[in-house]
Ligand SMILES: Cc1cc2nc3c(=O)[nH]c(=O)nc-3n(C[C@H](O)[C@H](O)[C@H](O)COP(=O)(O)OP(=O)(O)OC[C@H]3O[C@@H](n4cnc5c(N)ncnc54)[C@H](O)[C@@H]3O)c2cc1C
Ligand SMILES: Cc1cc2nc3c(=O)[nH]c(=O)nc-3n(C[C@H](O)[C@H](O)[C@H](O)COP(=O)(O)O)c2cc1C
């Protein structure tokens with residue numbers, strides 16, 4: 001089983017102006033990921049960009065490993081041009097992944113923007129009753145809305161929202177959560193939060209968690225050089241000292257993070 | 260035909276010239292999933308201090324053209340925990356163990372070095388060149404008098420381990436500083452550490468690192484490093500270890516031709532976690548192809564016009 005492996009690009013499909021679905025097919029024996037884990041992916045073969053970029057996996061199918069990425073800078077711009085058949089080096093699966101909920105817990109999943117990739121990897125494996133709050137700036141950015149809605153067959157309540165109100169509720173996922181808390185929450189048995197999204201969203205969420213004494217986990221992002229615990233470049237401060245997002249994380253108990 | 264790949268760093272014999280650069284290889288464990296540590300000449304671990312250190316706030320790293328800036332701030336678990344938890348792990352492997360150390364006083368370097376020497380490590384690399392901490396580090400590396408006192412104090416106290424001084428690239432004259440540490444008794448000289456640098460996000464107008472400045476490493480610094488290794492190697496008789504931007508076999512050979520007896524791979528490990536073993540194999544192939552029987556026939560064999 002190789003953690004550093006070569007893969008072939010199977011497809012690289014635009015889902016909207018800025019977001020792509022990438023499917024990589026490993027050409028070696030690889031380890032299987034668990035929800036919340038990520039991979040370091042090579043974006044170019046020259047020295048600029050130099051480092052691989054971290055991406056959560058979205059789905060693992062017999063055919064390959066799926067990723068959802070949005071264009072941010074140099075590296076992701078090069079990924080946009082990946083053609084089927086191209087060889088890329090990758091490292092993974094990396095990080096700890098989401099801890100399993102207890103049988104009495106009701107998972108409440110919260111995804112903002114491309115954070116949906118990581119949250120979806122978890123949602124797809126939930127056995128029973130759960131909630132998923134999914135928000136983005138606008139209609140077009142709710143790229144996985146159909147897939148998320150399909151989960152409703154499995155007793156998963158989906159609440160979608162957009163900043164501009166072009167789809168679902170108008171407001172952020174934090175607004176949606178506050179709304180849920182104000183209405184239905186007391187009827188949800190032992191809610192357990194799982195969240196991934198932009199940092200300000202996670203920070204607001206941790207405040208709510210503290211006020212309402214909610215338990216749960218957040219998946220964090222930090223700049224990474226290695227992705228496997230060697231460089232100490234990706235630390236986040238926690239109540240138990242500095243921790244590596246790539247190794248002890250990316251998933252942390254929500255109340256451990258010092259924002 | 261079996262090619263001779265072993266090199267000597269004073270009394271320290273390496274099975275091949277490939278070492279890891281401090282701070283880029285963790286304590287070795289992190290790479291065991293990628294490489295057979297037995298295949299390395301030596302493992303140089305993350306810089307260790309007497310007491311554990313938390314390091315700098317994030318962001319600590321950012322990428323730059325063909326390189327990266329880091330301001331980790333020497334976060335480490337402290338020497339006690341290292342001896343108890345990390346050293347036994349490394350001892351399982353047939354490779355040499357070099358510990359990179361730093362302190363804020365000569366006494367701290369001395370105590371650390373003695374503890375590690377008593378514990379039986381093969382080499383002690385004095386980091387006198389870290390640009391990311393205010394006290395210690397670079398302050399020792401840029402003052403010749405202080406540097407000489409530091410090196411001679413440590414050298415006198417260390418019985419078995421080889422003493423390596425990691426020179427700062429931020430000195431006016433590499434030949435002079437190289438001679439200073441050689442005269443002070445350093446068994447080996449290694450260079451270069453990172454070069455101080457800075458990057459700014461023009462949208463937010465903030466520096467890209469929380470520490471504002473950081474150390475530049477990677478392919479971007481290689482030409483500077485090759486020049487400095489060449490200057491050091493021709494100024495002293497002690498062996499020199501070449502560091503800076505080594506990613507591939509060709510880079511390693513370049514440093515050896517410039518006079519390095521061994522090389523360290525740093526940032527290259529992040530790009531390719533198997534870089535060290537691939538370079539070791541690549542060097543063997545290079546010797547084969549060029550009909551060279553002993554790698555020592557490569558060291559410093561630069562043809563100057
Ligand atoms: C564990 C983890 C999982 C991730 N999963 C996904 C995913 O599933 N889908 C996705 O689209 N993105 C994901 N990201 C973010 C992704 O890694 C960055 O968007 C990407 O590295 C940007 O590379 P670039 O070369 O295009 O941008 P760069 O040119 O490197 O940077 C462009 C801008 O993005 C910022 N940036 C770069 N890296 C990060 C980062 N890691 N976190 C926050 N800001 C950053 C830079 O500061 C800069 O402002 C994840 C990050 C982490 C750490
Ligand atoms: C993330 C990081 C951490 C480092 N930590 C240390 C350290 O603890 N002690 C030290 O002497 N050098 C440290 N260095 C410097 C490297 O050992 C090496 O000298 C430098 O990076 C140049 O080599 P490279 O271009 O191959 O990376 C560090 C470098 C990086 C990139």
Ligand code: FES
Nearest residue numbers: 227231232234246
């Ligand atoms: S990215 Fe290197 S330790 Fe996390």
